[in-house]
Amino acid sequence: MFAVHDFLKSAQTGAVAVAAALLLVTSAKAQSDPLPSWNDTAPKAAIVSFVEKVTKEGSPDFVPEPERIAVFDNDGTLWVEHPMYTQLAFALDRVKAEAAAHPEWKDKQPFKAVLEGDMKALAAAGEKGLVELIMETHADMTHDEFQKVVSEWIATARDPKFNKPYTELVYQPMLELLAYLRANGFKTFIVSGGGIEFVRPWAEQVYGVPPEQVVGSSIKTQFQMRDGTPTLFRLPQVNFIDDKAGKPVGINAHIGRRPIAAFGNSDGDLEMLQWTTMTGGSVRFGMLIHHTDADREYAYDRKSEFGRLDKALDAAAINNWTVVDMKADWKEIFLEK
Amino acid sequence: MFAVHDFLKSAQTGAVAVAAALLLVTSAKAQSDPLPSWNDTAPKAAIVSFVEKVTKEGSPDFVPEPERIAVFDNDGTLWVEHPMYTQLAFALDRVKAEAAAHPEWKDKQPFKAVLEGDMKALAAAGEKGLVELIMETHADMTHDEFQKVVSEWIATARDPKFNKPYTELVYQPMLELLAYLRANGFKTFIVSGGGIEFVRPWAEQVYGVPPEQVVGSSIKTQFQMRDGTPTLFRLPQVNFIDDKAGKPVGINAHIGRRPIAAFGNSDGDLEMLQWTTMTGGSVRFGMLIHHTDADREYAYDRKSEFGRLDKALDAAAINNWTVVDMKADWKEIFLEK
Numbered sequence: 001m002f003a004v005h006d007f008l009k010s011a012q013t014g015a016v017a018v019a020a021a022l023l024l025v026t027s028a029k030a031q032s033d034p035l036p037s038w039n040d041t042a043p044k045a046a047i048v049s050f051v052e053k054v055t056k057e058g059s060p061d062f063v064p065e066p067e068r069i070a071v072f073d074n075d076g077t078l079w080v081e082h083p084m085y086t087q088l089a090f091a092l093d094r095v096k097a098e099a100a101a102h103p104e105w106k107d108k109q110p111f112k113a114v115l116e117g118d119m120k121a122l123a124a125a126g127e128k129g130l131v132e133l134i135m136e137t138h139a140d141m142t143h144d145e146f147q148k149v150v151s152e153w154i155a156t157a158r159d160p161k162f163n164k165p166y167t168e169l170v171y172q173p174m175l176e177l178l179a180y181l182r183a184n185g186f187k188t189f190i191v192s193g194g195g196i197e198f199v200r201p202w203a204e205q206v207y208g209v210p211p212e213q214v215v216g217s218s219i220k221t222q223f224q225m226r227d228g229t230p231t232l233f234r235l236p237q238v239n240f241i242d243d244k245a246g247k248p249v250g251i252n253a254h255i256g257r258r259p260i261a262a263f264g265n266s267d268g269d270l271e272m273l274q275w276t277t278m279t280g281g282s283v284r285f286g287m288l289i290h291h292t293d294a295d296r297e298y299a300y301d302r303k304s305e306f307g308r309l310d311k312a313l314d315a316a317a318i319n320n321w322t323v324v325d326m327k328a329d330w331k332e333i334f335l336e337k
Numbered sequence: 338m339f340a341v342h343d344f345l346k347s348a349q350t351g352a353v354a355v356a357a358a359l360l361l362v363t364s365a366k367a368q369s370d371p372l373p374s375w376n377d378t379a380p381k382a383a384i385v386s387f388v389e390k391v392t393k394e395g396s397p398d399f400v401p402e403p404e405r406i407a408v409f410d411n412d413g414t415l416w417v418e419h420p421m422y423t424q425l426a427f428a429l430d431r432v433k434a435e436a437a438a439h440p441e442w443k444d445k446q447p448f449k450a451v452l453e454g455d456m457k458a459l460a461a462a463g464e465k466g467l468v469e470l471i472m473e474t475h476a477d478m479t480h481d482e483f484q485k486v487v488s489e490w491i492a493t494a495r496d497p498k499f500n501k502p503y504t505e506l507v508y509q510p511m512l513e514l515l516a517y518l519r520a521n522g523f524k525t526f527i528v529s530g531g532g533i534e535f536v537r538p539w540a541e542q543v544y545g546v547p548p549e550q551v552v553g554s555s556i557k558t559q560f561q562m563r564d565g566t567p568t569l570f571r572l573p574q575v576n577f578i579d580d581k582a583g584k585p586v587g588i589n590a591h592i593g594r595r596p597i598a599a600f601g602n603s604d605g606d607l608e609m610l611q612w613t614t615m616t617g618g619s620v621r622f623g624m625l626i627h628h629t630d631a632d633r634e635y636a637y638d639r640k641s642e643f644g645r646l647d648k649a650l651d652a653a654a655i656n657n658w659t660v661v662d663m664k665a666d667w668k669e670i671f672l673e674k
Contacts, residue, residue, distance in 0.1 A: 200593045211593025223582040230611045245560040256537045256548025274567045
């Protein structure tokens, strides 16, 4: 959060000198310990050991810089995913914002449920209802219009439990990890089950990940000349679901190389970690974030109705993936401002 | 060709010192003239003027480095596309190589036409026949297997007219342009109508463009565990056609920012150049390579049955795109070895 986010914000408002000073402080600190929000437990040691192996020239485990690809799930891995995916909170807010233009929604599910705050009825609408919500709120506009709507929403919306902007509910240890990997020649990608165009408008500022390094689910777009202006128009049709077995497909489509490190937190990340680590060849790194901290964040795993970590937890034991116990392994979860 | 290709080849065989020396010579030369294979005509001046504008800090046309995205068509823009797309030559060779395992092809079009070298019958099979050929030769194998087949073929196949490997039929002026843009903070992407997985295995060595910066057409892939090993399996179904109106869609899907410079050579690149340049805002650059040199390469445009440059040539005049006359504007076309 601190370094990238604040630096960019400051630079934008002209306070470059202050931000540069902050950055110097941050990097001085980073030299002594690149992962200060991690406790000195096994996961931190495993990360550092992996990075030292693949970056040591002449070592049998050395990996040339262009092949140092690391992939990160977003929801629950880089930021909070409870009590609902942030993108769903966005969709619900959009329904409310657009309700006046859609009087028919008062009597039509799942919109009625959203407008009445009836989460039980919304849940009953199931995946079909969810897709309807997404299509109504994410399509039938140009790409530029959608980017604007997302940017405005993310700048103002707040998480109800923590009463903070969602972009401040990113995990400080993971921001340090992203920066540490990049400082060691890695290219860091986000591989989200969420919408690629929902993540891109703010990923560079918040995570230091540029739009071309974001992979995600998508709806179809179409090139159209409108009043002599070329536009990309968002169609209400699913194009690609970047979740579960879709993640390796999305990774290959966008990156074209197999990653050497993958970070996730749920069964939706299982195939991504398998694809990354089960190669029988060179050294690889797989990590799962286990949400164990009901006090500072949330605690959930196998029996959760949401963001379930079950099969992937079993696979971690078999495949030697590192499991982070948030409560025990993270000194800080969020950066206090 | 020279710098990147030879450097990588040499480095791989251990002759690092020689390659490094070559690189020093190349960069010394580049300092005096970054585009030595371009004649001092209008297109070269237009390129240099554009790059100087967008890289000059404080200038109203300045573009921050992360936004310096340049997109290049491949066939006919970076390498020779006549008398047929190289990928088609690959498909025909694959049919011949696999014919023994497919005795039924002897009597089945379009395979019969390929095996008999009957190009007229092949043309008569049309687009449907072409898709059949592609599916038979590009699918029903794992991603890794296909990469291996492409790599082996590109290392040995030769263009019949020039009697050279296809990877030596890349345009030296365009290699210089790619390097010049990168030296000025641009990220260079290939946006090909051809198959993304046909270009990726050699694009880094030949063009200096890594796999994650290649956009192209694709077939569907599926994640499968095979004998306990995760694989991506190539299915005989079209996923995406990255041509014409598909190019802006592919660009947005992969890059997520609008390019500021686009380079093409045919009507297949029209929408890509429109999407890049027609924004009404900041300074942009569009360029078309016009094949005018029947002696050194080929001459074709509006009436060509293949790789037609017609509507895009009209649009160039309206939109102020730079048109390269290969015969007049390029001092060298290929690097003589």
